[in-house]
Amino acid sequence: MTRIIAVVGRKGGAGKTTTVFNLAGALVSRGLRVLMVDLDPQASLTGILLGERPDTGISTALLDPRATLDDLIVRLGVGLFATLLLVPGDQGVEAAADKLAERSSGFTRLRKLLAPLQDVDAIVIDTPPALGFAISSALRAASLAVVPTLTGQHDLDAMADTVRLIGEEEEEGGARLAAVVPCAVHARELHDRGALDALAIAYGDLVTPFVPYSPRVREALAARTPMGTYDPTSRAAEAYDALATHLLAVGGHDA
Numbered sequence: 088m089t090r091i092i093a094v095v096g097r098k099g100g101a102g103k104t105t106t107v108f109n110l111a112g113a114l115v116s117r118g119l120r121v122l123m124v125d126l127d128p129q130a131s132l133t134g135i136l137l138g139e140r141p142d143t144g145i146s147t148a149l150l151d152p153r154a155t156l157d158d159l160i161v162r163l164g165v166g167l168f169a170t171l172l173l174v175p176g177d178q179g180v181e182a183a184a185d186k187l188a189e190r191s192s193g194f195t196r197l198r199k200l201l202a203p204l205q206d207v208d209a210i211v212i213d214t215p216p217a218l219g220f221a222i223s224s225a226l227r228a229a230s231l232a233v234v235p236t237l238t239g240q241h242d243l244d245a246m247a248d249t250v251r252l253i254g255e256e257e258e259e260g261g262a263r264l265a266a267v268v269p270c271a272v273h274a275r276e277l278h279d280r281g282a283l284d285a286l287a288i289a290y291g292d293l294v295t296p297f298v299p300y301s302p303r304v305r306e307a308l309a310a311r312t313p314m315g316t317y318d319p320t321s322r323a324a325e326a327y328d329a330l331a332t333h334l335l336a337v338g339g340h341d342a
């Protein structure tokens with residue numbers, strides 16, 4: 088059964104896109120077939136991985152009721168990661184969101200597009216940093232929600248809003264909060280250690296090992312290489328690997 092994972096959060100720059108890529112890499116390195124879906128109109132994941140943002144991306148399939156994702160899926164085929172697939176994002180997602188949000192079926196359109204993809208083991212969805220159509224669609228399509236967060240007070244406040252939305256969408260049949268991932272953490276700083284403690288108190292076992300702040304994390308994504316390959320013994324690689332283990336263990340509705 089396909090595990091569908093939505094990586095969401097209200098704030099930009101929280102590590103969502105980086106988490107999507109490295110989580111997908113950690114899952115692929117276990118021999119799983121993994122599809123990433125770029126639902127962010129900024130399409131930064133797509134831009135980095137393809138070197139360009141194609142004219143047609145996920146928005147065309149969202150808008151056309153007869154469309155499937157088959158024609159959109161790109162096989163990245165990078166080195167070890169031949170089984171890593173991407174549905175490119177495009178700017179059109181914003182306009183598509185406006186149209187689809189008017190229909191009650193609009194929020195489940197993504198879910199319908201993903202349902203036939205039974206031959207992939209996991210789907211990881213990247214989303215824009217705003218609570219809106221894209222995040223709600225991703226949550227309705229997924230069974231597991233992952234929230235990466237930085238450690239600033241604003242980030243922790245935003246996290247609470249995100250978790251509230253996940254709860255609301257869960258009541259509509261959407262994903263449940265499965266993991267909170269502290270990102271770009273300066274573990275030697277008192278402030279960051281305090282933030283990790285606060286997250287542990289609020290979210291308990293859902294908090295996975297923190298990803299330390301490291302320029303290597305940025306470099307690895309620019310090099311289109313998951314941390315597990317770029318710097319396998321790094322703490323960041325271990326943290327993303329632990330996230331993959333955690334998500335495979337907690338499973339989903341259909342796991």
Ligand SMILES: Nc1ncnc2c1ncn2[C@@H]1O[C@H](COP(=O)(O)OP(=O)(O)O)[C@@H](O)[C@H]1O
Nearest residue numbers: 099100101102103104105271299300301304305
């Ligand atoms: N652990 C980390 N250490 C250092 N920089 C990081 C780390 N994680 C992410 N970044 C950098 O932070 C920026 C924002 O990350 P990104 O994944 O794009 O966030 P989002 O998708 O939430 O906007 C990017 O430049 C990324 O390379």
Ligand SMILES: [Mg+2]
Nearest residue numbers: 103104127131
């Ligand atoms: Mg992003």
